[in-house]
Amino acid sequence: MGPLQIGLSILCGVVVLQxxxxxxxxxxxGRVTYVLLGLLELGLVGVLVLGLRRVFGDHEGVSVAxxxxxxxxxxxxxxxxxxxxxxxxxxxxxxxxxxAVLVIPVLFxxxxxxxxxHV
Amino acid sequence: xxxPAPVExxxxxxxxxxxxxxxxVYGVLAFAASxxxxxxxxxxxxxxxxxxxxxxLAAVVYVVATWALATNRRRVxxxxxxxxxxxxxxxxxxxxxxxxxxxxxxxxxxxxIGYGCVPLVLPLVGLWWILRGSR
Numbered sequence: 001m002g003p004l005q006i007g008l009s010i011l012c013g014v015v016v017l018q019x020x021x022x023x024x025x026x027x028x029x030g031r032v033t034y035v036l037l038g039l040l041e042l043g044l045v046g047v048l049v050l051g052l053r054r055v056f057g058d059h060e061g062v063s064v065a066x067x068x069x070x071x072x073x074x075x076x077x078x079x080x081x082x083x084x085x086x087x088x089x090x091x092x093x094x095x096x097x098x099x100a101v102l103v104i105p106v107l108f109x110x111x112x113x114x115x116x117x118h119v
Numbered sequence: 120x121x122x123p124a125p126v127e128x129x130x131x132x133x134x135x136x137x138x139x140x141x142x143x144v145y146g147v148l149a150f151a152a153s154x155x156x157x158x159x160x161x162x163x164x165x166x167x168x169x170x171x172x173x174x175x176l177a178a179v180v181y182v183v184a185t186w187a188l189a190t191n192r193r194r195v196x197x198x199x200x201x202x203x204x205x206x207x208x209x210x211x212x213x214x215x216x217x218x219x220x221x222x223x224x225x226x227x228x229x230x231x232i233g234y235g236c237v238p239l240v241l242p243l244v245g246l247w248w249i250l251r252g253s254r
Binding site: 065073076077081084085087088093095096099100 | 135136137138139140142143144146147150151154155158162235
């Protein structure tokens, strides 16, 4: 994984901890959480740009369609989760955000695996 | 400030409470499986029709389960989740026993190990949630 993806994965860990505290204390996400989620989304835009630049280079053996689908799909996870969680402001809504943030590092690993087929 | 009283049956809707989390997880799997199945179907279906066909089936099941759970269609959700459990177990055992039939992995191969075994655990949680709410 690149430095941006490693940095974002660490940020995901921080957000997951913050969301876990909110769930345990039965509190709702506030401005801090949404700013952190916004930063993650911005980071995902950066990952998309860097990924597309990579795709235009040497990529023999890489499934470009799958790689780009993962890059673009990652952008939708946090907005969809935020909308879905917003409709039910409860512990479960906060848990939806937690699951969404956990999915991001998994996507990075998948992107890494897809690119690792590059020969 | 007090919350408005829930309407009758509201708390037992499959997309409410913990169901909200469940629907989201199903949605993520539906998205991942649909993307994978579309690519396999369009780009390389003839290479390994059995596993790729099963990936398409898995994607359809996840989409149906997500929709049914989100819209409180309990019977459809139950059917989809039962089908999913049988599919994961059948394909999981099949991919281990008849490796020649599975030259390429499908979503449910090796009990969904490619997705962290979430496909194996999810239908069990889904069944618990659907049946719990029906009591």
